[in-house]
Amino acid sequence: MPRRYAVAGTGSRAQSYIRAILIEHPEEAELVALLDPNPGRLAFHQAKLAELGGPELPQYGADDLERMVKERSVDRVVVTSPDYTHASVVSRLLRAGADVIVEKPLTIDAAGTRQIVDAMNESGKSVVVTFNYRYSPRNSALRQVIQDGEIGQVTSVEFQWVLDTRHGADYFRRWHREKKNSGGLLIHKASHHFDLVNWWIASQPTRVFASGGLSFYGSENAAARGMGERPARGTIDGSANDPWMLDLRTDDTNRQLYYEAEKYDGYLRDQDVFAPGITIEDNMSVIAEYANGARLSYSLNAHSPWEGYRVSVNGTLGRAELEVVERAAVVDDQIDPSYPSDRVIAGDVRTNGERLVLQKHWATAVEVEIPRGEGGHGGGDKLLYDDLFVGAGNDPLGRAADVHDGVRAVAVGIAANHSLATGQPVVVADLDLGGWTTA
Numbered sequence: 001m002p003r004r005y006a007v008a009g010t011g012s013r014a015q016s017y018i019r020a021i022l023i024e025h026p027e028e029a030e031l032v033a034l035l036d037p038n039p040g041r042l043a044f045h046q047a048k049l050a051e052l053g054g055p056e057l058p059q060y061g062a063d064d065l066e067r068m069v070k071e072r073s074v075d076r077v078v079v080t081s082p083d084y085t086h087a088s089v090v091s092r093l094l095r096a097g098a099d100v101i102v103e104k105p106l107t108i109d110a111a112g113t114r115q116i117v118d119a120m121n122e123s124g125k126s127v128v129v130t131f132n133y134r135y136s137p138r139n140s141a142l143r144q145v146i147q148d149g150e151i152g153q154v155t156s157v158e159f160q161w162v163l164d165t166r167h168g169a170d171y172f173r174r175w176h177r178e179k180k181n182s183g184g185l186l187i188h189k190a191s192h193h194f195d196l197v198n199w200w201i202a203s204q205p206t207r208v209f210a211s212g213g214l215s216f217y218g219s220e221n222a223a224a225r226g227m228g229e230r231p232a233r234g235t236i237d238g239s240a241n242d243p244w245m246l247d248l249r250t251d252d253t254n255r256q257l258y259y260e261a262e263k264y265d266g267y268l269r270d271q272d273v274f275a276p277g278i279t280i281e282d283n284m285s286v287i288a289e290y291a292n293g294a295r296l297s298y299s300l301n302a303h304s305p306w307e308g309y310r311v312s313v314n315g316t317l318g319r320a321e322l323e324v325v326e327r328a329a330v331v332d333d334q335i336d337p338s339y340p341s342d343r344v345i346a347g348d349v350r351t352n353g354e355r356l357v358l359q360k361h362w363a364t365a366v367e368v369e370i371p372r373g374e375g376g377h378g379g380g381d382k383l384l385y386d387d388l389f390v391g392a393g394n395d396p397l398g399r400a401a402d403v404h405d406g407v408r409a410v411a412v413g414i415a416a417n418h419s420l421a422t423g424q425p426v427v428v429a430d431l432d433l434g435g436w437t438t439a
Contacts, residue, residue: 002026006033006074006098008065008089009081010041012257013103016381017078018045022054024382025389031055033072036081037062040261065089069096076101083188084181087112090127091119099126101388105191106406108183110414110431113407117434120403128388129406131195134399135380135387138354141370142313142322143200143397150358151315154201157296158312161193162304165243166330168282171302172217172273173246177280179417184280186210186420187413190300193309194288195401195409200313203292204408209425210416212284216303222274230272243330246270286416305330306350318360320368325352407433 005021007014021029031049034057036042042059049057060068068074077093079086079102087107090100094116106129107113120127133139146154163171171189176182198204215221222230231242248259248270258269271277282303288296308325328350359365373379383399392400411433415426 002028002030003075004032004073005029006035006068006072006077007031007045008035008077008079008093009085010034010036010038010045011080011082012253013080014045014078015048017080017101018049018054019052020385020389022049022052024385028389031057032074033058033060033068035060035062035064035068038261038264038267040264041257044256044261065092066096069093069098074098079103082175082181083108083183084175087115091115094119094123094125094127097123097125099128101128101130102406103130104195104406105183105187105410105413106403107410108181108187110433113410113414113433116403117407127403127406129401129403129409130384130388131192131199131401131405131409132380132384133192133196134199134397134401135383137372137379138322138324138356138370139196139200140380140397140399141356141368142311142320145320145356145358145368146200146313146315147202147397150317150360151313151320152317154203154292154294154313154315156294156314157197157201157298158314159193159197159296159298159309160311161190161298161300161309162307163189163300163302164304164307164327164330166327167307168302168304169217169244169273170246171280172278172282173271174269175267177271177278179279182280183410183413184417185300185302186212186281186284186286186416187410190284190286190298190413190416191409193298193300194412195405196311197288197296197298198405198408199398199401201290201292201294203290203294205288205296205412205415205428206291207289207425207427208412208415208419209287210284210419212281212416212420214278214281215283217273217282218278219274219276227274230274233268233270233272244273281420284416286412288412288415318358318363321357321359322354324354325350328352 007017021031034042034045076099079089079100081089083105086102090102093100176188182188231245248254284300286298306329307327310323312319312321328348356368356370357365358368387400411428414431415428418426
C-alpha cells in the first residue's frame with residue numbers, strides 16, 4: 001500500500017514533487033492533500049493536477065496542519081514553504097504524527113534547529129532533507145574520487161560559486177531579500193554548497209570565519225553608480241530596455257502562481273533588485289575548519305555574468321578539480337537580439353559544460369569520466385526521488401541526507417552570520433544547534 005503524502009507550501013518548487021508522486025511513483029506514494037495560506041496558489045496546483053489526470057484534493061490553510069494530518073491520515077509531508085517557516089511547520093507536523101521531507105535549508109537559525117530536534121525527539125518521527133546536488137553525477141564523481149583515496153587524506157578545499165544576473169538577481173526580488181526570512185544566501189543558497197563539502201570530505205565544521213556585504217544590489221549601490229530613477233513596478237511590458245526588471249505577466253506559471261495571487265496575501269514576487277529594504281549580502285567569503293583537520297576557503301558572488309562553480313580538493317597524494325559552467329552568459333534579447341539567451345553559440349570563449357580532473361603528485365593530469373543519466377541534473381533528480389519515495393538502497397556514496405546532514409549544512413551558514421555580525425571567528429559547538437552536529 002502506498003504511503004499517504006501531503007505537500008505544504010505550493011510555490012513553484014512544489015511542482016516537481018507533485019509530479020514525482022503522481023507520475024513517477026504512484027505505486028509507492030499517494031498524494032492526498034495540499035496546504036498553503038494562499039488560495040490562488042492552491043487553485044493553480046489543483047488545475048495542474050487535473051491536467052496530469054490527478055484527483056481533486058482537499059486543500060488546507062496554514063492553521064490546519066494538525067487537522068490535515070488527522071483527517072487525511074497523512075504519513076509524510078513534503079515541506080516546500082519559505083525558509084523562515086520551516087522550524088514551525090516541520091516541528092508541528094512531527095508532533096502531529098507525520099514524517100517530513102523538507103527542502104533545504106532545514107531552517108535559518110540555531111533556535112530553529114533546536115525546535116526541530118526537540119520535536120523529533122518527542123515524536124519519534126523522521127526528517128529527510130533534500131540535497132539534490134549530492135545526486136548530480138559530477139558531484140557524485142568527485143565524492144567517488146575522494147572516497148577511493150585517489151588524492152589521499154584531504155587537507156583543504158577551495159570552492160568558488162558564482163550566481164549570474166538572471167538567477168542571482170532573483171534572490172533580491174523575492175522574500176529571500178530580507179535576512180529574517182532566509183538567513184541570507186549563506187543559509188538559503190550556500191547550505192547546498194556546505195553540505196557538498198561536508199559530504200565530499202566526510203567531516204563536519206568546527207570553526208568558521210566570514211566576511212561579506214551588500215556590494216552590488218540595493219538602492220544605495222544603485223545611487224552610488226548613478227543609475228538614476230528606477231522604473232515603477234507594474235509598468236514593464238516586455239519592451240522596456242531594463243534587464244533587471246521582471247514582468248511576471250510574460251510567463252504563465254509566474255502570472256498564475258504569483259501575479260494573480262498577490263490579492264490574497266500581498267506577496268510581491270517581482271520587487272526591484274535596486275529598491276530599498278534588502279538586508280542580505282551579495283558577496284561573501286568564508287573560511288571553515290573541519291573535524292578531520294581540513295580547511296575550506298569558500299566564496300559566493302550573486303551578480304556574475306556567468307553561472308557555475310569551481311572546486312579544488314587538495315590531499316596528501318594530489319588534487320582533484322571540478323569546473324562546472326551551468327550558463328555561460330546572460331544576454332538580454334532586447335540588447336543583443338543576435339545572441340539568444342537560452343543557448344550558447346558555438347565558438348564562445350566560455351561554454352556550458354563540466355570537467356573533473358585528477359592529478360597526483362609526480363604525474364600528469366587525467367580527466368575523470370562523469371557518468372550521465374536521463375532527466376534533470378544529469379539524471380540526479382531521478383535518483384533523489386527514488387531515494388525519497390522508494391527508499392535509500394545500498395548506496396556506497398551515501399547520498400541520502402537526514403536531519404544530521406541538514407543541521408551540519410546550516411551550521412556553517414549560521415556560524416558565518418554570527419561571524420559577519422561580530423567580526424570574530426565562531427566555534428560551531430558554541431551555537432547550541434540541538435546536539436546533532438557531533439552525532
